[in-house]
Amino acid sequence: MATLFRRRDRGTAAERGTGRRFFWLGGRRHVADAPYVLPSDDQEINRLDFQHYMLRYALRGNYAAPLNHPATILDVGSGTGRWAYEMAALFPETRIVGTDLVAPKPDASGPLPPPNYTFAQGNVLEGLPFPDDSFDFVHMRLLLFAISADKWPAVARELIRVTRPGGWVESIETGPQQHGGPAMDTLVGWITEASRRRSVDPLLGPHVASFFANAGLTSMVTRAISLPVGRAGGRLGNMAAADVFGVVAGVKPLVAGLGIADAQTYDSVLEAARADLDRHHCTLPFYIAYGQKPR
């Protein structure tokens, strides 16, 4: 593992200002001092933005919980801030807070952050930087590659802690792509192995709802959807394929760095999986769960 951290990047002034350290692996920037498996760089920002629009389209909206004029909303692991910005526009009277290890990169050509949005740097594995009962709605999407497997119960309790009694917590997680054929299964196996060596289990998606239920959420609603991956799934299928291969490419340096598969072998299996896609019926699952903090 030590070799993975050989080249530390001092980062830009803005990055240093956040106190966050990065390291580079196979040309991709990663967050140091956290188990997070995916890169944290411009390429990943593009994938996350793209994925946000794909999910909003596939899920027909940005949330599922029955919100009623929330005064405050927290987005945990807020990434590029896209979701929070859109919620800020949708609920202009609501105070929206995003929290993440890494502050969102300012978008020089994009709109300014909405006036009712703020960012607070935080590490959900170490406790959120907010008092008890602070938010009417707490949302966390796609942190499966960020949360150590044994920390899930504590993370669920932490999200509930900062939620107001009667408020809602919503989680969206994913699982590995399924029915993609043998090459895709090989990639999934390598990515799972690399993640587990960083204490993260990417197969926990279907179990996340139970962590929240065990931590005390009531009136829980769960839903699973499977997006088609590949041309047979039309435009959504093409979007899901771009997202899947974006993740697969993003984890390659880690898989190679850990000696699980060398970069050349990884590339050839990735190309085989891409070529195979339309011969199989590959799907990408998402698991949505929401519930209420008891009054």
Ligand SMILES: C[S@@+](CC[C@H](N)C(=O)[O-])C[C@H]1O[C@@H](n2cnc3c(N)ncnc32)[C@H](O)[C@@H]1O
């Ligand atoms: C896959 S991205 C999802 C981003 C966003 N929720 C979305 O759906 O677009 C995961 C995010 O979690 C953040 N993250 C990773 N580890 C974290 C931690 N321990 N605490 C807070 N955020 C973390 C990463 O920096 C990244 O922005």
